[in-house]
Amino acid sequence: MVDLGSRKRITIHDVAAAAGVSISTASKALNNNGRMGDETRERVKRVASDIGFRPNALARGLLSKRSFTIGLLTNDTYGRFTLPVMAGVSEALVDHGVSVFLCAIEDDPALGQNHVEAMLDKQVDGIIATGKRIDRSLPVDLSNLPVPVVYAFTEGTRDSVTFRSDDAHGATLAVEWLQQIGRRRIVHITGPKDFFSVRERADAYCTATGDTEPVLYGVWSESWGHDAIDRLWKRSGDRPDALFCGNDQIARGAVDALRERGIKVPEEVAVVGFDNWEIVAAQTRPPLTTVDMELKELGRQAGLTVLALAEGRPVKPGVRKLPCRLVVRQSCGGKPSED
Amino acid sequence: MVDLGSRKRITIHDVAAAAGVSISTASKALNNNGRMGDETRERVKRVASDIGFRPNALARGLLSKRSFTIGLLTNDTYGRFTLPVMAGVSEALVDHGVSVFLCAIEDDPALGQNHVEAMLDKQVDGIIATGKRIDRSLPVDLSNLPVPVVYAFTEGTRDSVTFRSDDAHGATLAVEWLQQIGRRRIVHITGPKDFFSVRERADAYCTATGDTEPVLYGVWSESWGHDAIDRLWKRSGDRPDALFCGNDQIARGAVDALRERGIKVPEEVAVVGFDNWEIVAAQTRPPLTTVDMELKELGRQAGLTVLALAEGRPVKPGVRKLPCRLVVRQSCGGKPSED
DNA sequence: AAATTCAGAGAAAACGTTTTCTCATTTGAC
DNA sequence: GTCAAATGAGAAAACGTTTTCTCTGAATTT
DSSP: OOOOTTOOOOOHHHHHHHHTSOHHHHHHHHTTOSOOOHHHHHHHHHHHHHTTOOOOHHHHHHHHSOOSEEEEEEOOTTOTTHHHHHHHHHHHHHTTTOEEEEEEOTTOHHHHHHHHHHHHHTTOSEEEEEOSOTTOOOSSOOTTOSSOEEEESSOOOTTSEEEEEOHHHHHHHHHHHHHHTTOOOEEEEESOTTSHHHHHHHHHHHHHHSSOOOEEEOOSSHHHHHHHHHHHHHSSSOOOSEEEESSHHHHHHHHHHHHHTTOOTTTTOEEEEESOOHHHHTTSSSOOEEEEOOHHHHHHHHHHHHHHHHTTOOOOOEEEEEOOEEEOOSBTBSSOOOO | OOOOTTOOOOOHHHHHHHHTSOHHHHHHHHTTOSOOOHHHHHHHHHHHHHTTOOOOHHHHHHHHSOOSEEEEEEOOTTOTTHHHHHHHHHHHHHTTTOEEEEEEOTTOHHHHHHHHHHHHHTTOSEEEEEOSOTTOOOSSOOTTOSSOEEEESSOOOTTSEEEEEOHHHHHHHHHHHHHHTTOOOEEEEESOTTSHHHHHHHHHHHHHHSSOOOEEEOOSSHHHHHHHHHHHHHSSSOOOSEEEESSHHHHHHHHHHHHHTTOOTTTTOEEEEESOOHHHHTTSSSOOEEEEOOHHHHHHHHHHHHHHHHTTOOOOOEEEEEOOEEEOOSBTBSSOOOO
């Protein structure tokens, strides 16, 4: 059988007893408030640390109405977007002693409701909602909760605080990079038009290229990238000398298709992806230059914001767009390996 | 500014007042214990539900010493293994009202210690440790904690409960499948020999093939799969008619290399991967037949086990190996598309 | 009719903290 | 040498539950 040592937990009573003071004095000593002699304060602190006292967060939370706990709600099963966001949230909050409940609710409203209620019962200080696309909301209503809610990479309610990537900026980065290395016939191969991000990136692409270069809408898969190349090379007229792809999977499919046709990347066609999904981008041959949405930073800011709200600090509602970053690998030439 | 409606939270005092009973009676009514008239009990319950009462888990936990909260500790940044495990844990525990703290500690002992202490302060009922390989332990000592610890897909301490996949079983499944479809010259291309899983799979492969067919050790990347094919096809003697690869990335690299050489998969060479990492396995052309380690089920069992321990139910220590499952796609012929 | 059981319900303690209040003693000012 | 202020520390209430104990009547038994 598994032994827990059945160690009794050490409470402030033990500290008080060991230091020969009252519980209230012990508490005040440890929290650096109240009035007492320096010697007493130091002695209490030393004793507490010696016997390994750690205050019970449940008891503390009961009184302070702060549980130092927040919930991260997501419907992104794959974790493609959630993991970096989660990493950022956690990183920002661990220093404040805040732990994070992760709740994956798929697209199940009942499950979502379940998780939200469980979190509220546990008195979370706030909730961060995140998802897999910025123009869809989670299948659960978070609009009248007794705790602050911040949206990150998912659609929020009016008057809420929402963080998202600036996809237009990312697309502009990509296109301008391709133009800088001298490419002029840039084609945009991307996902389904009903994604807001897709339209936003396509618009930025059109603005940056100056004319309405062809935009090929499809799905988010490698095989669409592959097919798109077939389609482009089948038609007459000038062939592109660069591709800006809507995500790394499409880009990978396109790069593979080009290689199969004996077309050199990046010499004949330069390729830029989107997402910086390491597992795809770094394993493509050649590794993909791609746009990173800085989801970790997004998570960090969402974390700090929900903390601010929980502490009653005022935060202006609205949508905050965070800039993207171009990660240069070898699919455009330019800089050599960076990994 | 963001408005929280500053809704006062409803306590059992409100329920008692609204129902015209004492707090103790209200509590007993809601928990179906104590003695009182049926009418009283029903009235309290109705009132509670009407005014939307939900008990404060902090207060409850303070008394019962159960927080209905567990921690999941991982050093698998990518989430490749953690996400399915987490999904299983969460799925198994949500019905019991248990929420899960996810703590990604990378390989940083200080960060790990931080997170563990934060969780203990919050009185978690137990901790599940998980990681990225079964023969390494987390960079933090979990052996003398006041709460139960269960290990899942990471190395545990002596006398602990550890769940892991049965890699020998998985490898046997793969090889036997290849033999069933008539392949006789099966080569095993796999990862670094210092991984315990690698040795275990290789041993099972040797046992199943009956002789010491060649095992090619390398790294966990597509390019190694690619290189391995180059090496195999450069050397003299019989060419393999099947490959059993140590993970899906290697398998994908191998499949790509075969295609580039004009060798048909699965007609000339059948390929089986390992991991069933959707993003790799399903996007390979042809999609990979691969071994799934059933990490979600592993997580589910780990969750139920830590719950049992938290409730004081006895659990035998030891390593539990869970069977794998072969996911048939098209890289071996056999069944047609299943996705 | 007195003694016993039992149903129904409330009072109070407990969980581990923090915080406000109170009290006794010492210090400083006149 | 008296009085006000400051200092050091403890008592007690509070947070929202659950649980044990106690109390009051009424029903049942002798």
